Amino acid sequence: MGRRREFDPYDYPPYRPKPVELPEKPVDAVPELREFAAMVWGEVVMVFGSSRDLMRGVTLPANCVRLARDWLRNLELLVRRMILILALSKTLPPPKPWGRAAHEPREPRIPAKDWLACDTWKASFRMMPRAPRPGRVSGVRKPPRWRFFRLTAGIARRIEALRRTIGHHHACARRFARTLARWQAKEAQRNDRRVMRAKAWDFHPHRDSKGMRAVNDGMRLAFPLAERALAIWQGELIEPG
Numbered sequence: 001m002g003r004r005r006e007f008d009p010y011d012y013p014p015y016r017p018k019p020v021e022l023p024e025k026p027v028d029a030v031p032e033l034r035e036f037a038a039m040v041w042g043e044v045v046m047v048f049g050s051s052r053d054l055m056r057g058v059t060l061p062a063n064c065v066r067l068a069r070d071w072l073r074n075l076e077l078l079v080r081r082m083i084l085i086l087a088l089s090k091t092l093p094p095p096k097p098w099g100r101a102a103h104e105p106r107e108p109r110i111p112a113k114d115w116l117a118c119d120t121w122k123a124s125f126r127m128m129p130r131a132p133r134p135g136r137v138s139g140v141r142k143p144p145r146w147r148f149f150r151l152t153a154g155i156a157r158r159i160e161a162l163r164r165t166i167g168h169h170h171a172c173a174r175r176f177a178r179t180l181a182r183w184q185a186k187e188a189q190r191n192d193r194r195v196m197r198a199k200a201w202d203f204h205p206h207r208d209s210k211g212m213r214a215v216n217d218g219m220r221l222a223f224p225l226a227e228r229a230l231a232i233w234q235g236e237l238i239e240p241g
Helices: 026-048 051-057 062-088 153-167 169-187 210-233
Strands: 059-061 149-151
Touching: 026 062, 026 153, 026 210, 051 059, 051 153, 059 062, 062 149, 062 153, 062 169, 062 210, 153 169
Parallel strands: none
Antiparallel strands: 059 149
């Protein structure tokens, strides 16, 4: 039996990512970020299947579902920063006050006969995290019904929501820009003003997951630009140029 070689820290140099050239205006990087997000979305569909295939298959092995959720979670982080950068670059009319507005009654929604028709699904993409329900302890989940298999309906809807958001990113950014304008108008009336920050991105190739590795190239560009756009929007930084 051979002798085990001792670990030498000099064999593995520290991870130093290459510097990224940032454009002068954050919105100039949106087309590149959209192309990158569409490429990662295509890889997710190629590896795990389309929304229709996942819904038709009903279940997948638990490790495959866990890996798909990891890819989707990190891709959603990238798309949120892209929509944030695009939303902060839009100029909208003065926001309406908070409250429920009077709308005309809508026609009842007729369910589609084909349950595999992805365009008729009710799938939404959340830009802001959902607040925890009162009386619910975070981190406590119900035990799964099956040990080795998981249902695929949840990840199928998330894939479909990402497809709609990436394909219609200007409309999503317009809606989120209105939400930000209302939030800013509401914060202007507060005595203690709150500052909105983007969650930091810290990636290491030997420590983080495969989903983080897949979106790392786009996040290295999207995260500093999202921070700069938020700083300009909140008046903490003078816009260059």
